[in-house]
Amino acid sequence: MRVVLTGAAGFIGSHLTTALLDRGDAVVAVDSFLTGRLANLQHVSDYDALTVLEHDVTVPLEVTGHVDAVMHFASPASPADYNAHPLATLDVGTAGTRSMLELARSHRARFLLASTSEVYGDAQQHPQREDYWGNVNPVGSRSVYDEAKRCAEAYTMAYCRAGLDSRIARIFNTYGERMRPNDGRAVPNFMSQALLGDEVTVYGDGSHTRSLCYISDLVSGVLLLLASDEHLPVNLGNDEEVTVLNLAQRILSLVGTDTSLTFRPLPEGDPHVRRPDLSRARAVLGWAPAVRLDEGLARTLLWFRSVIGGESRGASARG
Numbered sequence: 001m002r003v004v005l006t007g008a009a010g011f012i013g014s015h016l017t018t019a020l021l022d023r024g025d026a027v028v029a030v031d032s033f034l035t036g037r038l039a040n041l042q043h044v045s046d047y048d049a050l051t052v053l054e055h056d057v058t059v060p061l062e063v064t065g066h067v068d069a070v071m072h073f074a075s076p077a078s079p080a081d082y083n084a085h086p087l088a089t090l091d092v093g094t095a096g097t098r099s100m101l102e103l104a105r106s107h108r109a110r111f112l113l114a115s116t117s118e119v120y121g122d123a124q125q126h127p128q129r130e131d132y133w134g135n136v137n138p139v140g141s142r143s144v145y146d147e148a149k150r151c152a153e154a155y156t157m158a159y160c161r162a163g164l165d166s167r168i169a170r171i172f173n174t175y176g177e178r179m180r181p182n183d184g185r186a187v188p189n190f191m192s193q194a195l196l197g198d199e200v201t202v203y204g205d206g207s208h209t210r211s212l213c214y215i216s217d218l219v220s221g222v223l224l225l226l227a228s229d230e231h232l233p234v235n236l237g238n239d240e241e242v243t244v245l246n247l248a249q250r251i252l253s254l255v256g257t258d259t260s261l262t263f264r265p266l267p268e269g270d271p272h273v274r275r276p277d278l279s280r281a282r283a284v285l286g287w288a289p290a291v292r293l294d295e296g297l298a299r300t301l302l303w304f305r306s307v308i309g310g311e312s313r314g315a316s317a318r319g
Helices: 012-022 036-042 079-083 084-092 095-107 144-160 188-194 215-227 244-255 280-286 292-308
Strands: 002-006 026-031 050-054 069-072 110-116 166-171 200-203 209-211 234-236 242-245 260-262
Touching: 002 012, 002 095, 012 026, 012 036, 012 215, 026 069, 036 050, 069 095, 079 144, 079 188, 084 095, 084 144, 095 110, 095 144, 095 209, 110 144, 110 242, 144 166, 166 215, 188 200, 188 244, 188 292, 200 234, 209 244, 215 280, 234 280, 242 244, 244 260, 244 292
Parallel strands: 002 026, 002 069, 026 050, 069 110, 110 166, 166 234, 200 260
Antiparallel strands: 209 242
8 A cells, every 4th residue: 555644753653654664555654743753753764665745734735646545643642732732733633634635535545534532522421432422622721632633523524425435543542652751641751750750740639540552552453444444433542441640650660769749730621531432443343452551661661761861851741
C-alpha cells in the first residue's frame, strides 16, 4: 500500500510510520511540526519508501501518484498542547479533517480517522461503549480538542454515507517510547518528575481513573481496523483500569525513588473515570491488548531514562 499519514512525526504517528514501513508499505509522512518532532522519524530516515512533507493539513494537499489509504492522526493531543494551541487544534480537527477526506475521495482511497475517548467527555456511562453519545462541555477548557474530534467524526460519517470507505478509531490513553517528557500527561510527567527527583504532582485526590494502552498494542489495533470493513467507531485502548494515584505509586516503585507526592486541585473538566468497552474491537477485529501495565511502564521507563533532561522540570500531571 501507499499511505498518506498525517501527524506522522508525533508520538503515535511515528510508531505507525515505523510499522507501515516495516511491513513493506510506502508512507507519505505529513506533519506541520507544531508538536511533532522530526527526530521521531530519524530511525526510519533511510527507508526509500518514506517521503516526509512539512505541511499544515488545514491547507488542501495534493499528492501525485496513487494513494491507497489516508490516515489522519494530526492534532495536538495533550492538555498542555491543545491549551497552548486552541485555534490550531480546532482547525486541524475540522478544516484539516475535511481536507484529508477530500484527498482520500480524490484518490478513491480508504480513510481512517484518529478520534479519541475524549468524545465521551466526563463520562456518565462506565465503561464507555461506542453507542454512548458522551457528556462534553462545549465551552469548557478541553472543548477545543473534544469538539474538534466530535466534528471530525461527523465529517467522516457524512463522507462515508456519501460513499467514502472510512473508519474511525476512538483511541484511549496511550503511552510508550517517544512521548515528550513535558507532554503534560500522567505517564511522562510522573516519570520525568521521579527521575529528576522532583515532587510528583497528582491532581485531585488521585481517585480518578485511566486505562492505559501500550503503544504497540494500539498500533496493531489501528492496522487491523484499517484492513477491516468496519465503518462505525471502534474503541481502541486497554480496559485495565487504574487510579491516577496507583499509577504514580507504580512509577515511583519502578524508578526506585523516595520522591514524595504532592496533590493539587483537579483541573476543570478532567474526566473522573475512563475505561473502554472493547466488545466491538474483539468482535469485529479479533483484537485485544496484550501488554500489561507494569510491563509497558517498564519499557517506557527505559526510554525516559535515556532522554530525560531539564525540559521536564516543573511539569505537572494532568492524566
